[in-house]
Amino acid sequence: MQLEVKPKGHTVFVYIKGEIDLQETERLRQEVDRYIDHHGMDHLVFDLTQVNFIDSSGVGGIIGRYRKMKDIGGKMSIVGAKPTVEKVLIFSGIQKIIPLYQTEKDRIKAEK
Amino acid sequence: MNVNEKDFRVKNQIRLTIQSRAENVAFVRACTAAFASQMDYTLEEIDEIRLAVSEAVSNSIIHGYKNDPYSQVELYITLWENGGIEIVVEDHGCGIADLKQAMEPTFSTEPGRMGLGFAFMQSFMDQVEVKSRVGQGTTVILKRKVRQPVESKN
Ligand SMILES: Nc1ncnc2c1ncn2[C@@H]1O[C@H](COP(=O)(O)OP(=O)(O)O)[C@@H](O)[C@H]1O
Ligand SMILES: [Mg+2]
Numbered sequence: 095m096q097l098e099v100k101p102k103g104h105t106v107f108v109y110i111k112g113e114i115d116l117q118e119t120e121r122l123r124q125e126v127d128r129y130i131d132h133h134g135m136d137h138l139v140f141d142l143t144q145v146n147f148i149d150s151s152g153v154g155g156i157i158g159r160y161r162k163m164k165d166i167g168g169k170m171s172i173v174g175a176k177p178t179v180e181k182v183l184i185f186s187g188i189q190k191i192i193p194l195y196q197t198e199k200d201r202i203k204a205e206k
Numbered sequence: 207m208n209v210n211e212k213d214f215r216v217k218n219q220i221r222l223t224i225q226s227r228a229e230n231v232a233f234v235r236a237c238t239a240a241f242a243s244q245m246d247y248t249l250e251e252i253d254e255i256r257l258a259v260s261e262a263v264s265n266s267i268i269h270g271y272k273n274d275p276y277s278q279v280e281l282y283i284t285l286w287e288n289g290g291i292e293i294v295v296e297d298h299g300c301g302i303a304d305l306k307q308a309m310e311p312t313f314s315t316e317p318g319r320m321g322l323g324f325a326f327m328q329s330f331m332d333q334v335e336v337k338s339r340v341g342q343g344t345t346v347i348l349k350r351k352v353r354q355p356v357e358s359k360n
Contacts, residue, residue: 113232113235115228115231115232115235115260115264116228116231116260116264116267116268117229117231117232120228147235147253147257149257149261149264149323149326150261150264150319150320150322150323150326151264151319151320153320153322154318154319154320157320158318178250178253182257182326185322185325185326185329186320186322
């Protein structure tokens, strides 16, 4: 998994590439939490465009970051999940608490 | 040999033993996907098989062995002549006291986990069998048939 954290204004984008499983979730947790703790932010966006696998450990990791954002009064969105990844996210019920968007354009339009 | 006997013939089989380390789960997934590709599965089906095996092996590592990296998870993967895959994931870890409860969606003994591993295995495979004994370990058997190609209606 490759991970890139990029702030744009008060929104922070996390670009993930590869697979989000047990091993990678731990890294995701550490790197994103460190960023949140040091910089704070209003809005966290996970860009999953280049993710080709996620399992329940990965979903748990994403929900953990959502809880952290909620604790500091921020919000979170997910962008670009491919059908195989989206299927797992929807099965988990994650869309009930974190909005899912096909593209970044869709997100901007919906969250304006 | 009659048709029935032929159906239950092994087409191919591999056995894999891994140290119980989180970094090995990706290897098991890749290995399982490559092996399953010898059958006529669609890419979507392969993805679902990858997910199920990932859940079972992760469980052995985290729950069965409590993240002790020097234990071993064993896998036996069989491709059947009649068009199916069987994946046996076995650990000799702590075992599960209440299987019924463990398999309920959203039940987890670990804070911060989803409790959806068994639910994923059950929805993405045709059959999931779990045998477990406290203090002895857990065996998960995952089965998935190759779907017959759908006839196109003209
Ligand atoms: N191989 C195993 N050894 C011991 N306990 C297990 C094993 N697999 C699953 N369990 C138990 O079953 C519970 C549910 O598993 P699962 O549905 O995968 O959810 P999760 O992994 O998120 O806890 C686990 O929390 C654990 O208590
Ligand atoms: Mg699990």
